[in-house]
Amino acid sequence: MKAINVLGYSRNNEQFVVKTQNADVRISNNNRFPELDGPNPFEYILAGFAGCINAVGQNVAKELGLNLKSLQVEITGTINQEERIGFNKIEIVLKPTTDASLKILQAWLKLVQQKSPVYDNLINPTPVELILFKEYNYAA
Structure with a gap:
């Protein structure tokens, strides 16, 4: 098994930045700062899917x-x-x-369909754990 990890953060409800192994990815989460706008999370899912289909293809x-x-x-x-x-439906041409x-x-x-890991994750149930860690100040 191999773990893939990314770390995302935002401050003051501004643009969300995700650090990956090789790049920083900016994701739009509001329209308050149009100059900071980037693709929204749905577009990133589709872009990642398209990139995977291309590489596997x-x-x-x-x-x-x-x-x-x-x-x-x-x-x-x-x-x-x-x-x-x-998504209710995803169509790939x-x-x-x-x-x-x-x-x-x-x-x-x-074969592209069979070998695409993103396709596999979207059509098959993948367990997802959502863990909350509340920031707190420790006073001795």
Whole structure:
């Protein structure tokens, strides 16, 4: 098993910053400071999903000997805030540029779906623990 960890923080309800191993990611959490606005959390989920599909798609293409000249990944998440607060549906449209046949592309797509860890986490229940740690001052 391998643990992946990120640390996020905000001050005075301003922009939320997440530190990852290789980058700082800024996430918009309000519209009070438009100059600080960035993608919202839903857009980051979709962007991460698109990045994962691209990386897995490129790797699977190499495994199959498929000449993948380019790959466009378009992901649309539908949110109905009345029924639930998350995505009700996510649609992914892949547009590969290749000379491969439709049959080979269908096999490629099936393997991309099977090997995508983000896809797996979104379609299968993943236990999530939410732990609260209240900051306090210790006086001796």
